[in-house]
Amino acid sequence: MEILIAEDERPIAESLKKNFLAEGHHAIIVEDGEEVLNSVSKILYDVILLDWRMPKLSGLEVCKKLRAFGNCTPIILLTALNDISNKVEALNAGADDYITKPFSFDEIMARINAVLRRFQQTTTYLPFGDFALNLITRSVELPNGQIKLSEKEFELLRFFLLNKGAIISRESLCEKVWSLKCTPMTNIVEVTLKNLRKKLESVTKRSFIKTIYGEGYIFIAD
Amino acid sequence: MEILIAEDERPIAESLKKNFLAEGHHAIIVEDGEEVLNSVSKILYDVILLDWRMPKLSGLEVCKKLRAFGNCTPIILLTALNDISNKVEALNAGADDYITKPFSFDEIMARINAVLRRFQQTTTYLPFGDFALNLITRSVELPNGQIKLSEKEFELLRFFLLNKGAIISRESLCEKVWSLKCTPMTNIVEVTLKNLRKKLESVTKRSFIKTIYGEGYIFIAD
DNA sequence: CAGAATAATGAAAAATTTTTCATCATTCTT
DNA sequence: AAGAATGATGAAAAATTTTTCATTATTCTG
Incomplete structure (x- = not known):
């Protein structure tokens, strides 16, 4: 599976990447919103993890942009604990799911699988x-x-x-x-x-x- | 709306096209399976109507190929009355719906709208x-x-x-x-x-x- | 403002779904 | 093949949903 991690907090991103690798997946890390848009035009990802707070373009903005461009790759937004009411804002922007930090690797893997399952059910x-x-x-x-x-x-x-x-x-x-x-x-x-x-x-x-x-x-x- | 009509029976195709135009949509007619694949790579259609029996590549084969290439444009298969058990074969091939000939224009328009509605519900x-x-x-x-x-x-x-x-x-x-x-x-x-x-x-x-x-x-x- | 038309509501009846329970059938073990 | 464990089934009970009905409230018209 090809996974894009858009997260500017290095330790989180690296840890995720390592775990994905261990599960046999391939992950690429980018650190700001603009890089996401660049990368997406080159690689076909199975799922995109977007940090809510990121330099240049926020996760939310990136999400909206991607959807506006017709991109329908599953997106999971990563958000900080304090913004609770964000859930619906995220869904409105076209995200498929939403997870609050801090999260365990199992947790995010479960979410990814759930989203992919739903996504395949599009059928x-x-x-x-x-x-x-x-x-x-x-x-x-x-x-x-x-x-x-x-x-x-x-x-x-x-x-x-x-x-x-x-x-x-x-x-x-x-x-x-x-x-x-x-x-x-x-x-x-x-x-x-x-x-x-x-x-x-x-x-x-x-x-x-x-x-x-x-x-x-x-x-x-x- | 941009509609692709893949149908080798001229009168049927022309009649559909005329009706779509009257409703303010734009339709393009192609007459065999290979033309479908060519056209799809050039124009982004909202829906594709595929005749089951067509020269070169059957509607079913075209449908499978499109899906295999990752194309997810809504597809409605048009089939003759006698092959009744085709419904599931069509769905298996990745079609979104299926309509038996002869059909009225209202009928096909209703199906298109239903499919589009479902398609948008992918969300x-x-x-x-x-x-x-x-x-x-x-x-x-x-x-x-x-x-x-x-x-x-x-x-x-x-x-x-x-x-x-x-x-x-x-x-x-x-x-x-x-x-x-x-x-x-x-x-x-x-x-x-x-x-x-x-x-x-x-x-x-x-x-x-x-x-x-x-x-x-x-x-x-x- | 009165009367008619249109909506809203509470509560009962009907239908459906979900769960429980007792009994029967099947499969496995020795 | 006998006994125990596991699974299947019919039917009733409980819970939920859907529909009906009678009554009350609201809005519009003249």
């Missing part, structure tokens, strides 16, 4: 087999018609599609779909899964979600 | 005032926290935000948010509106949706 559709999940209408598209999903069913299916082919434990479903830290004492997961399976199978005449005894589930489309 | 957020509607989580982002909206509340607010500053009649709300052709005999709109207003006002301490007596509503953010 509107997550295809599987001869079908597709429409992320806007939250329904399954069939060659003829569509199945409407409930919210939980939708989130469950989306999670499966984003992890197609991987074994998914009940725990990660609880965490990601139900936002529970601990395993629930009931079988909500199984019940929702049953309903999702029923909806899918009744129409597609196929079984997509396989159970792996003692491990979890796996989504197989092709 | 993830629709900002208003110091707040923003998160289109993925379907909740309102506040400087501190968020308000979860029900499905209808969400669709209502989204519609207002997409038409910020315009007077919106009860009829268009019925049509766009509730997909009703005729005005309902009940006051669903008012009730949902009341609930949305309550949620917004209770937290933001501001009134966003103004009533215009006898006309409809208007959303004012700033």
Whole structure:
């Protein structure tokens, strides 16, 4: 992954770069707003980290400029703790996310991944087999018609599609779909899964979600 | 708006072009797949209409190629009636929508607008005032926290935000948010509106949706 | 200003979704 | 193959959302 770090505080920038390298990514550091605009015209970045306060052009201004030029690379703004109400200003300027300093590397990596995930979801559709999940209408598209999903069913299916082919434990479903830290004492997961399976199978005449005894589930489309 | 029509059946292409012109748009006609790739490298289109069957490169192949090159212009595939199962194939190839021939001009215009609307929604957020509607989580982002909206509340607010500053009649709300052709005999709109207003006002301490007596509503953010 | 038209509201009814629970089925282990 | 662990299922309960309805408030018209 190609990452642009626009940050004039040397230690922060260097530390980020080192960490990105360790994860197998490539990062370039620039120290003011104008350099960002120059660099962007030369390299196609996967994500841009913009410090809010920077010499020449602020992160916010750079962000607005980039968007005005039609650049749609994901942007995450880095801001100081004290300006709390900046969040919306950032989003208004066209940033995709916003993180307050100080932050851990894990934190920023998580944000980057979340933004990239969202960014890829731009597709509107997550295809599987001869079908597709429409992320806007939250329904399954069939060659003829569509199945409407409930919210939980939708989130469950989306999670499966984003992890197609991987074994998914009940725990990660609880965490990601139900936002529970601990395993629930009931079988909500199984019940929702049953309903999702029923909806899918009744129409597609196929079984997509396989159970792996003692491990979890796996989504197989092709 | 700049529209590329890739269609080798002259009458269809010409008729489309004429209609687009009448609506104040600018359309260019090309007749085979290779011409599409050439033209796209010269002109920045707002939307591309691709005939499924074309000389040299099929619409599907062109679509895949464009996406592979990183081009993300909205694409609508035009297909013949008989290939019904193509829908998903089209979406898989990276098309944004799909329409079967024969189609009326109104139909294709509606699809184009829908695709463009979706495309603009890529933003993830629709900002208003110091707040923003998160289109993925379907909740309102506040400087501190968020308000979860029900499905209808969400669709209502989204519609207002997409038409910020315009007077919106009860009829268009019925049509766009509730997909009703005729005005309902009940006051669903008012009730949902009341609930949305309550949620917004209770937290933001501001009134966003103004009533215009006898006309409809208007959303004012700033 | 009175009466009519248009909106807003509270509360109940209907529909849908989410969760719980008890029971049944399947798979694994020995 | 028997017993234990794990997963599936139907149906009821709880919670939420959507819609309806009756009543109250507001705005416009003459």
